[in-house]
Structure formats: structure tokens, C-alpha cells
Amino acid sequence: MLNRQVAPKLTPIKSIEFAVPEVVEIKKGIPLYWTKNIANETAKIELHFHAGTTVKTPIVASLTAGLLIAGTKKKTAVQIQHALDAVGAYYDVSVSQEQAIVTIYALNSYLLQAFDIFQEAFMHAAFPEKELKELSNERQEKLKVQLQKVNVLAQRKIQQVLFEETPYAQVISQGDYLTIRRSDLIQFHQENYLNGLAKVFLVGNLSNDDMQAMKNTCAAFAGTQAKPVKGQFSMKSHMVHEDKKDALQTAIRIGKIMFNKTHPDFIPFSVLNTILGDYFGSRLMSNIREDKGYTYGIGSYMMENTHFGYFMIATEVAKEVREATIQEVKNEIERLQTELVPNEELELVKSYLLGQLLKAADGPYAMLDLFSGVELHGMDISFYNKYIQKVQEITAEDIREMACKHLDWKSLSIISVG
Amino acid sequence: MIHFERFKLENGLTVLFHKEASTPMAVVNLLYDVGARDESEEKTGFAHLFEHLMFGGSVNIPDFDGPLQAAGGESNAFTSNDITNYYDVLPAHNLDTALWLESDRMLSLAFTDKSLEVQRNVVIEEFKQRYLNQPYGDVWLELRPLAYSKHPYKWATIGKEIKHIEDAKMSDVKAFFKKHYHPSNCILCVIGNFELDYVKERVDHFFGSIPKAKKTSRILPLEPAQDRFKSKTIVRNVPADAFYYAFKMPERKHPGYYFADLLSDIMGREKVSKMYVDLIKKQKLVSEINAYITGSIDEGLFIITGKLNEGKTFSELDKEIWKIIDHYCSTLITKKELDQIKIKLRTARAFQDQGLLNRAMNLSFFELLGDANGINEEHEIYQSIQAEDLRTFAKQMFTKKNGVLLKVKKKKHA
Numbered sequence: 092m093l094n095r096q097v098a099p100k101l102t103p104i105k106s107i108e109f110a111v112p113e114v115v116e117i118k119k120g121i122p123l124y125w126t127k128n129i130a131n132e133t134a135k136i137e138l139h140f141h142a143g144t145t146v147k148t149p150i151v152a153s154l155t156a157g158l159l160i161a162g163t164k165k166k167t168a169v170q171i172q173h174a175l176d177a178v179g180a181y182y183d184v185s186v187s188q189e190q191a192i193v194t195i196y197a198l199n200s201y202l203l204q205a206f207d208i209f210q211e212a213f214m215h216a217a218f219p220e221k222e223l224k225e226l227s228n229e230r231q232e233k234l235k236v237q238l239q240k241v242n243v244l245a246q247r248k249i250q251q252v253l254f255e256e257t258p259y260a261q262v263i264s265q266g267d268y269l270t271i272r273r274s275d276l277i278q279f280h281q282e283n284y285l286n287g288l289a290k291v292f293l294v295g296n297l298s299n300d301d302m303q304a305m306k307n308t309c310a311a312f313a314g315t316q317a318k319p320v321k322g323q324f325s326m327k328s329h330m331v332h333e334d335k336k337d338a339l340q341t342a343i344r345i346g347k348i349m350f351n352k353t354h355p356d357f358i359p360f361s362v363l364n365t366i367l368g369d370y371f372g373s374r375l376m377s378n379i380r381e382d383k384g385y386t387y388g389i390g391s392y393m394m395e396n397t398h399f400g401y402f403m404i405a406t407e408v409a410k411e412v413r414e415a416t417i418q419e420v421k422n423e424i425e426r427l428q429t430e431l432v433p434n435e436e437l438e439l440v441k442s443y444l445l446g447q448l449l450k451a452a453d454g455p456y457a458m459l460d461l462f463s464g465v466e467l468h469g470m471d472i473s474f475y476n477k478y479i480q481k482v483q484e485i486t487a488e489d490i491r492e493m494a495c496k497h498l499d500w501k502s503l504s505i506i507s508v509g
Numbered sequence: 510m511i512h513f514e515r516f517k518l519e520n521g522l523t524v525l526f527h528k529e530a531s532t533p534m535a536v537v538n539l540l541y542d543v544g545a546r547d548e549s550e551e552k553t554g555f556a557h558l559f560e561h562l563m564f565g566g567s568v569n570i571p572d573f574d575g576p577l578q579a580a581g582g583e584s585n586a587f588t589s590n591d592i593t594n595y596y597d598v599l600p601a602h603n604l605d606t607a608l609w610l611e612s613d614r615m616l617s618l619a620f621t622d623k624s625l626e627v628q629r630n631v632v633i634e635e636f637k638q639r640y641l642n643q644p645y646g647d648v649w650l651e652l653r654p655l656a657y658s659k660h661p662y663k664w665a666t667i668g669k670e671i672k673h674i675e676d677a678k679m680s681d682v683k684a685f686f687k688k689h690y691h692p693s694n695c696i697l698c699v700i701g702n703f704e705l706d707y708v709k710e711r712v713d714h715f716f717g718s719i720p721k722a723k724k725t726s727r728i729l730p731l732e733p734a735q736d737r738f739k740s741k742t743i744v745r746n747v748p749a750d751a752f753y754y755a756f757k758m759p760e761r762k763h764p765g766y767y768f769a770d771l772l773s774d775i776m777g778r779e780k781v782s783k784m785y786v787d788l789i790k791k792q793k794l795v796s797e798i799n800a801y802i803t804g805s806i807d808e809g810l811f812i813i814t815g816k817l818n819e820g821k822t823f824s825e826l827d828k829e830i831w832k833i834i835d836h837y838c839s840t841l842i843t844k845k846e847l848d849q850i851k852i853k854l855r856t857a858r859a860f861q862d863q864g865l866l867n868r869a870m871n872l873s874f875f876e877l878l879g880d881a882n883g884i885n886e887e888h889e890i891y892q893s894i895q896a897e898d899l900r901t902f903a904k905q906m907f908t909k910k911n912g913v914l915l916k917v918k919k920k921k922h923a
Contacts, residue, residue: 093714093715093718095568095569095570095609095612095613095616096569096570098570098576098606098609099603099605099606099609100605101579101580101603101606102600102602102603104581104600107533130531131859131862131863132859133856133859133860133863168780169780169781169786169790172779172780172781173781173849176778176781176849176850176852176853177845177848177849177852178852179849179852179853179855179856180856181853181856181857196856196860197856198852198855198856198859201856225789225790228793228796228818229789229796229797231796232748232749232796232797232816232818233796233797235748235749236644236645236747236748236749238748239643239644239746239747239748240642240643240644241642337746338642339637339641339642340634340637340638340642370578370583371574371578371583371584372574372575372578380627380631381627381631382627383627383630384626384627384628384629384630384631384634385630385634386631386634387631387632387634387635387638387639407634407638407642408634409634409637438579439575439578439579440578442578442579442580442581443578443579443581443582443583445581446578446580446581446582446583446599446600446603447581447583449533449534449581449600450534450598453532453533453534454531454532454863456863
């Protein structure tokens with residue numbers, strides 16, 4: 092007879108198989124990582140450029156990225172798009188603080204053709220004035236919508252205070268669209284794209300010849316122009332509230348500059364981060380959503396850049412409970428600094444993290460993303476084996492120590508808008 | 510081709526199993542045949558509120574998420590106007606944990622007052638965060654009742670108004686559970702590196718003893734045919750005037766559904782569609798424009814939406830939208846364009862099918878429509894569509910009498 096009150100026995104995860112991509116050198120210091128033996132007909136190529144928002148200004152980086160395949164002397168934007176559509180390819184560009192990533196998705200048999208269409212448009216990109224106007228108009232309208240959202244305003248504000256007086260603090264404002272010139276884009280393209288390819292990730296069962304063809308093409312724009320440099324942040328904490336009339340909720344951001352995977356505290360701190368706010372059963376969710384009902388969601392997370400990282404707590408709450416929410420966040424952090432995490436909770440979080448790592452390594456696309464996460468810091472896949480071991484060894488005392496060392500309440504900036 | 514096995518338990522639970530040998534993970538997906546369309550008009554938002562309560566502990570297990578997380582897994586759910594779908598993704602060797610948790614909450618919930626009170630607040634905050642505190646957030650709260658006069662699609666999944674959620678009572682919760690949460694109202698799908706016999710045995714072990722209940726038949730009010738074009742203007746604090754044209758389109762099982770879907774892909778295609786080129790590039794009338802379908806099981810909506818550029822008017826736009834519509838009603842799409850759309854669909858499909866969770870949800874959804882194997886037939890249906898099919902379909906659907914228009918007008922600041 093089934094006794095429903097007894098949980099099934101669990102089998103812990105002891106090890107995970109991590110697959111490493113093949114490495115091909117495009118030029119000295121510029122690698123192409125290739126994952127093959129895919130069980131289906133999908134393929135993708137990802138080109139990483141040193142062309143993020145901190146390289147010059149966010150407006151230049153963002154509009155250049157948006158117009159990479161928007162016309163050459165011989166072809167219009169519409170013609171180029173038609174050519175990509177004819178091989179069933181999808182094209183995407185994303186820009187972050189330090190890099191811009193171009194991704195092309197296609198069926199395996201069409202990837203090389205799609206890549207050729209892209210590279211021809213990209214190498215000869217003319218940044219037509221008309222296309223620039225259109226994109227600026229569209230982006231300006233989108234920005235107007237964004238700037239009415241409390242979560243966006245709070246996010247921009249905390250970025251400005253954490254990274255004060257560095258390029259990382261820059262955000263796009265409406266006025267930027269009035270001053271932008273076509274020549275700025277052309278120059279940025281020349282310096283940071285035609286001479287800025289940092290690495291390539293390739294997934295797909297391509298023939299060796301196809302891979303070589305892409306590699307050779309990539310060599311023409313490989314370069315190390317604008318590698319992120321190590322900056323200095325003031326580390327001062329700020330407390331700002333901005334009132335927004337008519338807002339029904341208040342967005343709260345609490346954060347500070349932190350480290351990335353290269354720091355010895357990274358793994359223990361990420362366990363602490365999970366306990367505090369990075370899974371559904373976290374302290375913040377349990378208290379502020381599931382006990383008090385102040386919010387639809389609250390979470391904490393860690394972001395990483397080349398030379399540093401940052402830690403952030405984010406939520407939107409009912410307007411009248413802004414202060415109560417901040418107080419509860421403070422209480423939760425103080426509890427972690429003074430009390431030991433009960434064994435059951437710690438074991439749960441360890442199993443959860445290892446289960447999530449197993450999932451993150453599942454399948455060629457996921458695995459390559461996981462690899463990319465260590466490659467960025469010049470580390471190799473053994474990081475994850477170390478991670479499994481360190482997570483298993485961590486104690487409640489370690490967690491408390493991490494909370495005291497890195498989450499001093501006075502070191503955190505607190506922004507609220509709404 | 511996605512291969513699957515199907516079996517049924519004596520209590521009426523339908524089970525689908527798809528073997529995927531290459532993954533160390535397992536997916537357990539439960540689709541309950543209940544959505545916002547099954548609510549009464551005085552108590553809307555209930556199917557969704559109920560989805561939240563399903564995480565508040567069950568009759569024998571006080572906490573749903575904890576044991577699943579301890580097994581290295583995680584869980585979530587969504588509610589639509591048609592269905593409520595729950596899923597668990599966890600390491601395959603801990604499959605039992607997901608089956609244990611899901612079977613217990615199918616058996617019965619804990620029904621604590623605290624859980625109801627907290628989740629009411631959480632959902633109210635969700636209502637504000639997603640629908641009220643965003644520019645254009647309340648568009649669907651306005652568009653649905655404009656497009657539907659009788660059918661329950663006239664309210665959004667989140668509910669008509671916050672008050673309905675505030676008023677939810679424990680007796681309502683219990684009655685809702687009894688009516689909709691039982692084996693014969695659910696499709697369970699398991700994916701992972703297992704053998705069929707093993708899955709049968711484990712599913713029967715956990716779900717077999719749940720009592721059978723009768724599946725109630727669904728009788729929804731039919732939406733009467735519209736007799737005239739309807740339009741409504743709302744004034745909001747938004748940065749630009751926005752428009753939402755909505756035309757009634759066939760239900761999910763009708764062949765016309767696929768015509769509508771493909772036509773929306775063609776009309777809404779970024780950068781190259783006629784709508785994009787004419788209205789954005791040539792006339793500079795709008796800053797963005799798109800077309801898509803709602804994809805509902807009953808009669809759905811074909812939407813054309815976008816935002817006007819500063820200084821342009823709704824009436825200028827209206828003239829141009831109807832010109833575009835007339836174009837699709839009178840001119841055949843070229844073979845080249847149709848081929849492009851079809852190969853793009855092939856690519857998109859190949860990428861979607863990679864995801865385990867996506868496969869589980871799709872298999873379950875097609876089973877609800879009548880046969881899980883629909884997942885393998887759909888591709889052929891799209892590939893067989895001809896330009897003439899689309900033109901004939903466009904002519905039928907794009908009539909004034911079949912459409913509504915919601916205009917969101919920018920509030921003038923004093």
C-alpha cells in the first residue's frame with residue numbers, strides 16, 4: 092500500500108559529464124569553438140565582438156549593432172533580409188556592456204549559405220541614412236514605453252549609482268538620438284566589428300570544409316581592438332527613492348559590485364545567493380511573497396563581466412509596503428549573518444544546484460553556453476567539477492561567513508522608484 | 510517524428526510517454542482541461558488563482574516545491590483561457606518524486622486559509638505588475654470584451670477585475686477543485702530515458718488509486734456572428750497612439766486555423782512584409798507593426814497591431830490598413846514568398862522540437878485536441894498550404910463585419 096506521507100528515496104548527483112567543444116584557431120588568440128554530432132538538423136553560429144556599450148557610448152553600440160545588415164552599396168536591407176529568409180535562417184544581435192553577439196540559426200544544410208549572406212552584408216555595411224532614421228525612430232518610441240515602467244527606471248538608476256563615473260554607468264536617453272551621426276556608426280563598425288571579432292561558437296553537423304570556409308571568412312574581421320579594461324568603482328553605497336505619480340507599484344533594486352568566477356569566494360557566495368533569493372523556495376520568496384503576499388516575485392542574482400561582477404536583489408511591490416519590504420530584506424540578510432542555515436535547507440539547496448547544473452549541461456546547445464560561461468574568464472570546464480565538489484563540501488558556517496563578509500547592509504545601494 | 514506511447518489508467522487518467530535516451534533529465538507535464546473559459550462571469554480569474562493554490566501544499570504533503578528542489582528539480586505552471594498546465598523538470602533518477610507530488614495534489618489539496626489569503630495578494634500584485642502598472646498593459650482587458658460578447662474569451666485569464674480575486678472564498682476553491690481536478694480531466698506526459706513498462710508501473714503506483722470522477726461536459730455560450738464593425742477608443746497615459754485590429758478566426762481544429770497562422774506570419778514578417786515596407790519604410794506612418802493570432806481552442810482572434818508615429822492619425826492609418834488587407838484578399842502571394850515562410854517554419858520547428866519541455870507540452874496539448882500524434886502531422890499541413898488557400902481565406906476573414914478596433918489614445922498633458 093502506498094504511504095503518501097513518505098517521500099520517495101532520492102539519489103544524489105555525484106558527477107556530471109561535461110563535453111568540451113573542439114577548438115580551431117581563427118587567428119592567434121581568436122578561437123572558434125565547435126560542437127558537432129547533433130542529433131537533429133539544427134545549427135547555429137555565434138560571433139562575439141568587442142563592441143559592447145562600454146566601448147564607446149551605448150547609443151553608438153546599440154545602433155551600429157542594429158544596422159549591421161541594413162544595406163550595402165549594392166543591396167538594400169529588404170533584399171538582404173529576403174536572402175536570409177530564402178534559406179530559412181533567423182538572425183539576431185544582442186548588445187551587453189562588454190560585447191555584441193551576432194547569432195544565426197538555420198537548418199544544418201543552410202548554415203553556410205546564411206553565414207555567407209550575413210558576412211557579405213556585414214563586411215560592406217553602408218549604414219544608410221534612411222535606415223538609421225527608421226531605426227532611431229523605432230528605438231525612441233520603444234524607449235518612451237520603457238521609461239514609463241518602474242522596473243526599468245529602477246534598473247537604470249542602480250546601474251548609474253553602482254558604476255558611477257565609469258563607462259558601465261552609461262544608459263541611453265532620448266536626447267542621444269538627436270546627436271547621433273551616421274559617421275559615428277561607420278567608425279565604430281570599422282574599429283570594433285571589422286577589427287573586433289573575439290571568438291566564435293559553432294554548433295552543427297557541418298562538413299569540415301564548411302567549417303573551414305567560415306573560419307577563413309572570420310579571419311578577415313578577427314581582432315582584439317577593445318578588450319574590456321579593468322576599471323575602478325567607487326564602492327560607495329547610495330540610497331535613492333524616486334517618486335512616480337500614478338504608479339501602482341514600487342520597483343526596488345538593492346545591489347553592490349561583486350566578483351566573478353575567478354574569485355575564490357564565488358562558489359560559496361553563489362550558494363548563499365541561492366539560499367537568499369535565487370530559487371522558488373528562497374528566503375526572500377518564502378518571506379516576502381509566500382508569507383506576506385507583498386509581491387508577485389522577488390529574487391537575487393549575480394551578474395558577471397570580464398573583470399568584476401555584481402549582485403542584485405530585484406522586486407516590484409505594492410506601493411504601501413516599500414519600506415516594509417526593504418526592512419524584511421534586511422532582516423533576511425541579518426538572519427543569514429547571525430544564524431546558521433538549518434541542515435535540511437542547506438542540503439536541499441545543494442541538491443537543487445546540482446540538479447540545475449545537470450540540466451544546464453543537457454544537450455549540445457546548453458553545454459556550449461555552460462562552456463562559454465567559464466571561457467569568458469579564461470577558465471576551463473574543470474571549473475564545474477570543482478563546483479560540484481565545493482558545493483557538496485560547503486557548511487552552514489561557510490554560508491554565515493560569506494553573508495558577513497559580502498553582504499554588510501551598509502555596503503548595499505538601495506534604489507526604489509514608484 | 511516524435512514517437513510516443515499512450516495508455517490509460519482505470520480511473521481515466523490519460524498518460525503519454527516519449528522516450529528520449531540522450532538526456533539525464535526527465536519531464537513530467539500535467540495538462541488539466543480547465544481554463545479561464547470555464548469560469549463563471551461573476552467569478553473570473555479563478556482558474557489562474559487556483560493554479561497558484563496548487564503550490565500551497567496537498568493533502569499528505571505540506572510543501573510542494575521543497576521536495577522537488579531537494580530532488581534537484583524545479584516546477585512551474587501557466588494558465589490560459591483554455592488550459593492549466595503544470596510541469597516538473599528533474600534528474601531522471603528522481604522521477605518518483607515528481608509523480609509522488611503531482612499525484613498527491615491531484616488527490617486533494619491542503620486547502621489552508623493562509624494559502625488562499627496569501628495567494629490572493631500575490632495574484633493581485635501580479636494583476637498590477639503585468640496589467641495595470643505598464644503602458645498598454647490593460648489592452649487585453651479592453652480588447653476581449655470588445656471582440657467577444659457572449660463567449661467567455663471576453664475576459665482575460667488574470668480576471669476581469671481585481672475585486673473578483675479579492676472575493677474568492679474557500680468554498681469556491683473546493684468546488685472548483687472537485688469539478689476540474691481529477692484523473693479523467695488530465696493528460697500526463699512523461700519524457701526521459703525510461704522503458705515503457707517502468708513508466709506504466711510507476712505512474713500506476715502513484716496515480717492508480719486516485720478515485721475516478723466524472724468528466725463534466727463543457728457547454729459554453731456560442732459567440733453570435735457579429736453584425737457590424739465595432740470600435741472603441743480609450744485614453745491612457747501612454748507615449749504613443751496604438752491600434753489593435755482584431756478579426757474572428759476559426760477554432761483550433763478547423764483547417765482555417767492553419768491558414769490564419771501562416772497568413773499572420775506573412776503579414777507580420779519583420780523588415781520585409783508589405784505592411785512593414787509600406788507603413789514604416791514608405792509612408793512613415795507607424796513606428797512598429799505586427800500581425801499574430803491568439804491561438805485559442807475556440808474561435809480566436811487575428812490581430813494587427815502597431816503604434817502611430819507622432820502627428821499621424823487613426824483615420825490615415827485605417828485607410829492604409831484596409832488597403833493592405835485588400836491586397837491580401839485580391840492578390841496571390843508569390844511562390845517565392847510562400848517558400849520563404851515555409852522554410853522558416855521548418856527551421857523554427859526543428860529548434861522548438863529540441864526542447865524536452867516543449868515536446869511534453871505539445872504532445873499533451875495535441876492529445877487534448879484529440880490525438881497527440883497531431884504533433885507529427887502539423888508540419889505537413891503547413892507545407893501543403895497554397896497561395897490560393899490564403900487568398901480565399903483572407904477574403905472570408907477580413908470583412909468589416911468580422912472585425913473590431915481598439916484605439917489607445919495618448920493622454921494630452923496639460
